[in-house]
Amino acid sequence: MSQTFIKDELKKFFLDEEKGKRNIEFVKNNNYVVINLDDVAELHKNCTEDIINNASLTGYEETLNAIKEILVNLFFLNVTPEIGFSGNIIPLVPLHEISDKHKGKLIRVKGIINFIYQSPSQIPTFATFRCSECGNPSVKIKQESLFTLTKPQIKCSACGERPQWDIIPEMTDFVNCLEFSMQELQDDVESGQIPDIKNCVILKNYLIDKNFCCGDSVEVYGIVKFIPPKKTRTFYAFQPYLEIVYMEKTSNDPESIEVTDEEIQEFNQMSKDVDIYKKMIESVAPSLKGHDDEKEGCLLALFGAPEEIRPDITARGTIHILLAGDPSTAKSDLMASAIGIAPKGMTTDARGSSAVGLTATVQKDESGKWRVIAGALVLTDQGVVAVDELDKMRDEDRDILHRVMEQQEVIINKADVHNVILRARTSLIASMNPVFGKYDKYKTLTENLPKIPIPLLTRFDLIFVILDETTEEEDKNVIRAVLSAEKEIQSPIKRAKLRRYIAYAKRIKPILNEEVKKRIEESYIELRSLMRNVSRNEKVLITPRQAWTLKRLTLAHARALLKTEADINDFNAAKRLFDVFINSIGHDILELETGENEEKRKTKIDTFTTILDIIKKYKLLNGRDISRSELEEESMKKMERNVFNKFFMELINNGQICEPKPDYFAVVG
Numbered sequence: 001m002s003q004t005f006i007k008d009e010l011k012k013f014f015l016d017e018e019k020g021k022r023n024i025e026f027v028k029n030n031n032y033v034v035i036n037l038d039d040v041a042e043l044h045k046n047c048t049e050d051i052i053n054n055a056s057l058t059g060y061e062e063t064l065n066a067i068k069e070i071l072v073n074l075f076f077l078n079v080t081p082e083i084g085f086s087g088n089i090i091p092l093v094p095l096h097e098i099s100d101k102h103k104g105k106l107i108r109v110k111g112i113i114n115f116i117y118q119s120p121s122q123i124p125t126f127a128t129f130r131c132s133e134c135g136n137p138s139v140k141i142k143q144e145s146l147f148t149l150t151k152p153q154i155k156c157s158a159c160g161e162r163p164q165w166d167i168i169p170e171m172t173d174f175v176n177c178l179e180f181s182m183q184e185l186q187d188d189v190e191s192g193q194i195p196d197i198k199n200c201v202i203l204k205n206y207l208i209d210k211n212f213c214c215g216d217s218v219e220v221y222g223i224v225k226f227i228p229p230k231k232t233r234t235f236y237a238f239q240p241y242l243e244i245v246y247m248e249k250t251s252n253d254p255e256s257i258e259v260t261d262e263e264i265q266e267f268n269q270m271s272k273d274v275d276i277y278k279k280m281i282e283s284v285a286p287s288l289k290g291h292d293d294e295k296e297g298c299l300l301a302l303f304g305a306p307e308e309i310r311p312d313i314t315a316r317g318t319i320h321i322l323l324a325g326d327p328s329t330a331k332s333d334l335m336a337s338a339i340g341i342a343p344k345g346m347t348t349d350a351r352g353s354s355a356v357g358l359t360a361t362v363q364k365d366e367s368g369k370w371r372v373i374a375g376a377l378v379l380t381d382q383g384v385v386a387v388d389e390l391d392k393m394r395d396e397d398r399d400i401l402h403r404v405m406e407q408q409e410v411i412i413n414k415a416d417v418h419n420v421i422l423r424a425r426t427s428l429i430a431s432m433n434p435v436f437g438k439y440d441k442y443k444t445l446t447e448n449l450p451k452i453p454i455p456l457l458t459r460f461d462l463i464f465v466i467l468d469e470t471t472e473e474e475d476k477n478v479i480r481a482v483l484s485a486e487k488e489i490q491s492p493i494k495r496a497k498l499r500r501y502i503a504y505a506k507r508i509k510p511i512l513n514e515e516v517k518k519r520i521e522e523s524y525i526e527l528r529s530l531m532r533n534v535s536r537n538e539k540v541l542i543t544p545r546q547a548w549t550l551k552r553l554t555l556a557h558a559r560a561l562l563k564t565e566a567d568i569n570d571f572n573a574a575k576r577l578f579d580v581f582i583n584s585i586g587h588d589i590l591e592l593e594t595g596e597n598e599e600k601r602k603t604k605i606d607t608f609t610t611i612l613d614i615i616k617k618y619k620l621l622n623g624r625d626i627s628r629s630e631l632e633e634e635s636m637k638k639m640e641r642n643v644f645n646k647f648f649m650e651l652i653n654n655g656q657i658c659e660p661k662p663d664y665f666a667v668v669g
Contacts, residue, residue: 010063011070013043031079032206033071034246037087052090055106055223082204084246086221095184096196098240102224109242110250111182113216114197115373118362118420120176120208124149128171134159137168146177146201146243148228178202179371180212182220182242183379186346199227199241207247214360214374214422215381220247257343257503267504271562277573279492280560285337286491287484288330289477293580297321297462298338300577301427302384302502305555306509316408318427319552320459322390324449325439325466331431335386338429341495343503344383346376350393350430358387359400359410360422372412377404377424384427391432391451398456401428405459430460438668439467441656442608445585461549462577465584468655510558512551516571520550523575527582550578607647608656610638615657615667625664 041048054060068080090108098107126140129152136158143150151165180202184195200222202208212218222242259267270276284295298321305317323331339345348358359375376385390398404410404424412420434440434448445463446454457463493501512520524547553574558566614634618626626634635644651657658668 010040010047010067013040014070032082032084032204034084034086035067037085037089039087041087041089048089051085052106053104055104082206084204084207084221086246086248090221094188094196095182095198096188098198098224100240102240103226104224106221106223106245107242108219108221109182109198110188110217110219111184111198112379113180113212113214113218113374114183114379115371116180116212116214117178117369117371119369120178120202121369122174123177123203124167124172125175126173128168129165130168131156131159131161132163132166133161134163137171138165140171140173145228175203176205176208178208182218185217186344199239200244201241202244202247204245207244212247212249214372215378215424217250218247219250221245222247257500259500259504263500264504267501268562270501277557277560280498283491283493283495283498284341285330285334287481288333288337289481290474291330291334291466293577294323294334294464294466296577297464297581298334298429300553300556300560301429302338302342303505303556303560304427305552305559307425314408315548316406316425317552317555318408318425319461319549319556320405320427321429322457322460322463323429323431323466324434324445324463326468327433327437329466329468331466332388335388335429335431339384339386341499341502342384343499343506344380345385346380346383347386347388348376350387350389350391353387353393354397358385358397359404359424360412360420362412362414362420372420372422374422375410377426377428378410378422380426381423382425384429387428387430389432390430391435391449395451398452402456402459405456428460438656439465441467442605458543458545461552462581463585464581505559505562508559508562508564510555510563510566512554512566515568516554516566519568519571519575520547520554523550546578550574553577607639607643608651611635611644611647611651612656612667615665619666625660625666628663628665631665 037048037051040051051060051063064083067083071081085106088108090106092108092110093102095109095111098109123146124143126142127149128140129138130136131138134156136156138152138156141150141152149167155162178201179199181197181199183197186195189195200220220242222244224240225243226238226240228238273279280299281292281295284299285291288295297319301319301321304319307317308315323334325331336347339347353376356373357375358377360373360378361375362370362372364370387393404426405428408423408425410422410424412422432449432452435450436448439448445465446452446457449457527546550571554566554571557570557573561570563570611631614631615626618630618634631648632641632644635648652659655668657665660666
C-alpha cells in the first residue's frame, strides 16, 4: 500500500467531524495524540492493518511522519506532536505467547509492572563520533538499536585511518527512555506455569510523565522487537521486548472487574437466600470435611471490610488470618482453596521467600541505575496472599511484615533512593506448625509459636489453632473424604461464580448502625476488663487492635450479604467467630468467664506436663516406651492415683499420648 494512499486516508480521518476532530483539541493542549485504530478501521481497514502488521518497517516511520505533518499543517500546531495508537482492533496477546511471529507487529498486552527504573535514561537517536586518531568528527549516524551503538564503518575522512570511533555527547541527539518489565496476569497463567515476564521500553515523553510504578496493572500497546543476541554455550539467544507506543493503567482490583446487569441481578437474588452465607462457607475447600470456622475466617478475608480514610490515619479493611496447629490438618489446602476463589491472589512458601520477595526492594543494575522491584504483597494490592509455613522464614525477613500488615504500604529507603512508597493493601493468610511438631494444648500460644513475636501475632485478626483430634467421628470424616470420588464432591456455589460474586461485593461499602456500634463497644470493654485480671506473667494477645478486628469482621459479614448497613445479625456472626479465635489462642479468658481460677488452671497444666515429662524421660533413659504400670508407679510419687487416672485418660483422648503396642505409651509428635 503506497504511502501517498495512506496519507490521504489519514487526512480524511482527521477531517472527519465525529472521529478525527475530537483528537485535535487534545493534541493542541498536550502535544501528543493517541489515535484509536478502531475509528480508523471504520474508514479504511486496510490502512489500519498496514499500521499493525508493519510497525517496525520504514513505511511505519513514514506513516508517523505523515500523521505529524497532517496535524501540523491542518491545524497550525506550533509543536510536532508525539503519536500513539490504541484500540481493540490491535491483537491482544498473552505475554507467554509473544514469539518471532509477532516480530515487527503492533500488539496489545495486559500485565502488572513488577519492576521499573526510577528515572529515564538518555538514549542516542542520531550520534556523532570522533576519530580516536585525529579527533575529526563524523557525520551524524542514525542509531538502529536501543541496546548497541551503530558506529561508522568507514575510514576517517581526515586521516584515512580506521580508528576506534568515540561518541561525542555534545553533538548527539538523545531521547528519554524508561525501562520496566511486565509480569503476566494470574488469569493468563495455567496451573503449574511460571508467570512470564517481558521487558518494555518507553520512548514517548507523554508516557514517561505519567508516573507509572510497581504494582500498577497496565494495558500496553507496543511493537515487538528483539534485543541483540547474547551468545550462550552453543547459540545466540534473542530476547523479545516491547517498544511502547501507548499504555494506560487498568484496575486489576476486584471491585473494578466488569459485571453484567444480568450478573448483578443474579447476585442480588443470591444474597436474599437465607442459606447463602452457609453455602459460601461450604464452597471453600468443599473436599475438606469440618474446619467450618477456619473456612469462614478465610471467606471473610476474601470479602474484607472497606478501607477507612480519616484525616489523620487510614484504617485498613483487610483481614489477616493465621492457621496454626498440628501437621497434616489441611492448613495448606484451606489456603490454596481460598486463593483459588480470590479475584486477585497469590501463593508463596515462606521457606523460599525473603522480605524483598514479599514486599519490594530497589536494585542497582550493571549501569548503576536504580530500579524498583515489587514483591508478592505489592503485586497483589487489594487482593490476598497466602504464605505457607511462616515459621520457616528468617527473623529479619519476617520483621518487615509488621508495617505492611498494619499500614498496608512498603516504604523503601536505600542508598540513593529515598521515600519510595508502594501500596500493599493485601490480606494475608498464613500457616505455621508449632515448634514442638505437635501443638501442646497445655502451653500458651506464644510458647507453641516462639518464633513469631507478639507484635506480629497481634496483627492477625483471627488465629485458628487446628488440632488433630483423634475422635472416631473425625477419623470417619477424613477417610470418607479421601475415598470419595471427584463427582461426589459438590460445591454449593461454583468457584468462578463465587469469585465474581466477591468481586462485585467488594464495591459495597457498608457502615455500622448505632446498635452495632454500641455492642462492639460493650464487647471490647468487657474483654479488656477480663484481661486486666490475668496475671502479668501470662502472655496474652488482646490489644486495642482487636477492637478494629470486631469492626472489620462485622463489616465483612455485611458485605458478604451485599448489605449497605451492618446490623445486629452481622455483629453476632462476627462475635461468634471472634470468640472462636479467643478460645484458640489460650484458656485465660474463657476460664475467667467460667469461674475457673488461675491457680487451679496452673495446677492442671502442671499435672499434664508432669506425666508427659515422665514418658519422655523414660524413653530417653531406657530406649523404649514406658508401660502403663511403670508410668503409674512413677506418677504416683508426685500425685494421687485418682488424679493420675483422670489426667492419663484425658491425655489419651485428646491425642497427646498414644499406645504404639498394647499397654505401652509414648508422647505424640
